[in-house]
Amino acid sequence: MGIQLPVVSAPARPSPGVGRTADARDTLGRPLRDLRISVTDRCNFRCVYCMPKELYGQGYRFLPSAELLDFEEIVRLVRVFVRLGVHKVRLTGGEPLIRPGIERLVQMLAGLDGVDDVTLTTNGSLLASKAAALQAAGLGRVTVSLDSLRDEVFGQMNDVRFPVSRVLDGIDRAAAVGLRPIKVNAVVKRGVNDADVLDLARHFRGTGHTLRFIEYMDVGHSNGWQLDEVVPAAEIVDRIDAIFPLEPVEAEYPGEVATRYRYRDGAGEIGMIASVTRPFCGDCTRARLSAEGFLYTCLFATEGHDLRRLVRGDKEDEVIEGALRDIWGARSDRYSELRSSATADLPKVEMSYIGG
Numbered sequence: 533m534g535i536q537l538p539v540v541s542a543p544a545r546p547s548p549g550v551g552r553t554a555d556a557r558d559t560l561g562r563p564l565r566d567l568r569i570s571v572t573d574r575c576n577f578r579c580v581y582c583m584p585k586e587l588y589g590q591g592y593r594f595l596p597s598a599e600l601l602d603f604e605e606i607v608r609l610v611r612v613f614v615r616l617g618v619h620k621v622r623l624t625g626g627e628p629l630i631r632p633g634i635e636r637l638v639q640m641l642a643g644l645d646g647v648d649d650v651t652l653t654t655n656g657s658l659l660a661s662k663a664a665a666l667q668a669a670g671l672g673r674v675t676v677s678l679d680s681l682r683d684e685v686f687g688q689m690n691d692v693r694f695p696v697s698r699v700l701d702g703i704d705r706a707a708a709v710g711l712r713p714i715k716v717n718a719v720v721k722r723g724v725n726d727a728d729v730l731d732l733a734r735h736f737r738g739t740g741h742t743l744r745f746i747e748y749m750d751v752g753h754s755n756g757w758q759l760d761e762v763v764p765a766a767e768i769v770d771r772i773d774a775i776f777p778l779e780p781v782e783a784e785y786p787g788e789v790a791t792r793y794r795y796r797d798g799a800g801e802i803g804m805i806a807s808v809t810r811p812f813c814g815d816c817t818r819a820r821l822s823a824e825g826f827l828y829t830c831l832f833a834t835e836g837h838d839l840r841r842l843v844r845g846d847k848e849d850e851v852i853e854g855a856l857r858d859i860w861g862a863r864s865d866r867y868s869e870l871r872s873s874a875t876a877d878l879p880k881v882e883m884s885y886i887g888g
């Protein structure tokens with residue numbers, strides 16, 4: 533019968549007056565806490581589930597630098613987002629470490645009032661050489677994508693034959709300079725790298741790094757997603773638990789993306805990001821900003837809101853704040869709860885354009 537997509541009812545609205553009064557709330561009562569900023573649509577990998585080479589090949593027109601928000605514009609927008617309740621900023625891409633001067637942006641964001649968590653998601657290819665400067669600039673922690681420990685499988689998934697060892701060197705370097713905690717994300721695609729689940733778990737046990745398995749998602753509309761290529765989180769947990777017994781761990785805060793487990797023998801934690809079989813839209817407090825300044829209120833959105841026009845139009849911060857409050861206030865996204873064969877072909881924004 534295959535995987536059954538869950539049917540979830542709308543979450544209860546929180547009672548009025550919860551949290552800071554200036555906090556923006558969407559139509560489901562969800563606050564805005566977490567802003568993910570794509571600083572480039574470019575990447576040096578061509579991961580098959582995100583940026584397939586057939587589409588992002590030689591002739592692909594990436595955003596020219598003049599169309600990208602510059603660092604001052606990004607910082608100005610973040611300052612306004614803080615007024616709405618944002619306190620966590622995640623830098624993404626494409627691959628954020630290929631944006632020249634990224635350390636300077638980290639420094640500018642780390643110094644902002646109200647921002648108490650600046651983190652970054654990277655494919656790890658440049659981490660070994662940049663970790664120290666990022667840490668010195670104020671980056672607190674880092675998330676690294678690594679889908680397999682076998683070069684041939686990893687090479688197949690990133691499609692540029694990038695060696696695993698250089699990503700592992702990046703993780704070691706990041707740990708050595710104090711970029712902790714480190715989270716390692718592995719997207720699991722049936723028939724491609726699902727046989728690597730135990731190897732990955734075995735490798736990161738006892739390292740202090742948290743390995744998270746991500747269910748393969750129908751992000752964008754170019755990765756040819758098929759439901760039967762999804763390995764449900766429950767199956768991954770069962771596979772690991774059979775060898776390394778696990779126990780569930782309570783979420784640290786509402787809206788935490790991963791469902792957490794710890795090894796019963798104390799060897800650390802793993803996480804499951806199960807957008808397909810266990811959607812978590814009810815507590816979703818995330819917004820995404822593209823490198824050219826479009827705001828998306830869901831990873832699976834089909835349209836964004838042009839904030840660059842406001843920033844470059846010399847609008848006062850109050851005007852931008854008002855626009856953001858209207859956008860978030862009207863938000864009702866819960867794609868993963870509504871996912872069906874009918875939604876898979878929607879013209880959803882590409883993940884490489886707004887980051888994961």
Ligand code: SF4
Pocket residue numbers: 807812813814816817818829830831832865866867868869
């Ligand atoms: S599908 Fe959209 S609303 Fe749901 S958790 Fe993901 S980003 Fe949030």
